[in-house]
Amino acid sequence: MPGEFDIINRYFRFSDQSDSVVLGIGDDAAVMELSKADISRRLVVATDTLLEGVHFPAGMAAKHVASRALMVNVSDFSAMGVRPKWFTLALALPAIDEAWLAEFSAKLKELCENLNLALVGGDTVRGPLSITLTMMGDIKTREAKAAEKVGEANSEVLTRKGAKPGDDVWVTNTLGRGGAALKLLEGELAATTRSASPLSRNEHEQLLAHFYQPECLLDFGDKLAGIASSAIDISDGLLADAGHIAKQSAVAIDIDWNKLPVNSLVKKAGNHEEVSRWVLSHGDEYQLLFTAPEAKRQNVVEIAKQCGVQCTLIGSVEVGSVEEGESVGVSGMDDNVKTIAGYQHF
Ligand code: ADP
Ligand code: MG
Numbered sequence: 001m002p003g004e005f006d007i008i009n010r011y012f013r014f015s016d017q018s019d020s021v022v023l024g025i026g027d028d029a030a031v032m033e034l035s036k037a038d039i040s041r042r043l044v045v046a047t048d049t050l051l052e053g054v055h056f057p058a059g060m061a062a063k064h065v066a067s068r069a070l071m072v073n074v075s076d077f078s079a080m081g082v083r084p085k086w087f088t089l090a091l092a093l094p095a096i097d098e099a100w101l102a103e104f105s106a107k108l109k110e111l112c113e114n115l116n117l118a119l120v121g122g123d124t125v126r127g128p129l130s131i132t133l134t135m136m137g138d139i140k141t142r143e144a145k146a147a148e149k150v151g152e153a154n155s156e157v158l159t160r161k162g163a164k165p166g167d168d169v170w171v172t173n174t175l176g177r178g179g180a181a182l183k184l185l186e187g188e189l190a191a192t193t194r195s196a197s198p199l200s201r202n203e204h205e206q207l208l209a210h211f212y213q214p215e216c217l218l219d220f221g222d223k224l225a226g227i228a229s230s231a232i233d234i235s236d237g238l239l240a241d242a243g244h245i246a247k248q249s250a251v252a253i254d255i256d257w258n259k260l261p262v263n264s265l266v267k268k269a270g271n272h273e274e275v276s277r278w279v280l281s282h283g284d285e286y287q288l289l290f291t292a293p294e295a296k297r298q299n300v301v302e303i304a305k306q307c308g309v310q311c312t313l314i315g316s317v318e319v320g321s322v323e324e325g326e327s328v329g330v331s332g333m334d335d336n337v338k339t340i341a342g343y344q345h346f
Pocket of ligand 2: 027028075076079232233235
């Protein structure tokens with residue numbers, strides 16, 4: 001069975017050579033040249049779909065569906081180091097439920113105002129609940145920045161391609177909340193008693209809050225653009241997403257299990273096996289995984305402090321060939337060092 005990425009590569013990767021495509025399929029967002037005559041600005045676009053029952057549990061409150069749909073898309077822009085400006089909204093609704101729509105719209109509006117984002121179009125159809133956002137932003141090219149002498153002249157966008165052997169591997173904030181929250185939600189919706197939970201009501205709410213509204217890392221991503229050599233947001237799982245950087249940068253990545261910033265609530269919410277799975281392969285984290293030269297360690301620490309983001313050094317980039325590209329190793333786990341390829345199925 002071909003995986004998601006085989007399908008995309010086989011059937012949809014036919015515009016890579018297009019003249020105006022600066023960065024096509026394969027990263028967190030695409031970058032396009034707007035005009036040959038004016039190379040000073042480029043368009044950045046990313047899209048993500050959320051399906052009820054697949055990406056969020058059926059019956060999740062409308063305001064949470066809104067915040068999750070928006071922030072998951074914002075996360076791809078954080079990973080590119082770009083601020084989004086506009087988006088379109090394609091909605092499939094099973095029925096017209098005005099109370100649901102009012103709540104969904106109020107949350108979306110509130111977040112748009114906070115993030116300075118404009119909803120500029122979309123589509124509304126009848127069908128199983130599904131939300132697709134297409135987010136857009138623009139950037140100045142390196143050349144334009146150099147000419148104006150503003151900002152970091154060598155920063156344009158952050159991609160998955162620039163990791164170099166010897167670089168540090170970093171992750172933002174804490175890991176494991178995506179998987180743990182899903183377990184809580186499934187338990188909650190299956191009406192298991194909360195008294196059976198090892199977490200207090202308050203801790204329960206804290207874990208769910210992250211699932212409902214992944215935190216905004218746009219300020220951090222923006223600053224990271226001049227510092228990191230590559231970046232991705234963790235949506236498929238730490239190992240899978242490290243694999244994407246490894247493959248696209250043609251390097252290997254070593255991660256030290258003992259350095260991973262496992263969320264303290266996550267440690268309480270599951271047993272060792274569950275916690276390991278949530279942290280390494282669950283996805284839904286929406287934290288940034290990035291690489292940066294060792295010489296930039298102090299810069300990373302500084303911008304992390306400025307933005308109130310925790311950054312943890314979790315491993316290193318090693319030599320790897322293009323053929324063996326997709327290789328990520330985890331050391332320090334119970335069963336010692338593992339090297340696994342093809343994390344899609346992990
Ligand atoms: P992310 O996890 O960052 O949202 P995905 O894993 O969904 O990215 O997709 C990987 C890459 O493949 C992205 O660059 C995305 O734009 C592209 N892609 C996904 N589905 C399609 C499709 N049907 N047609 C063209 N490109 C696609
Ligand atoms: Mg992404």
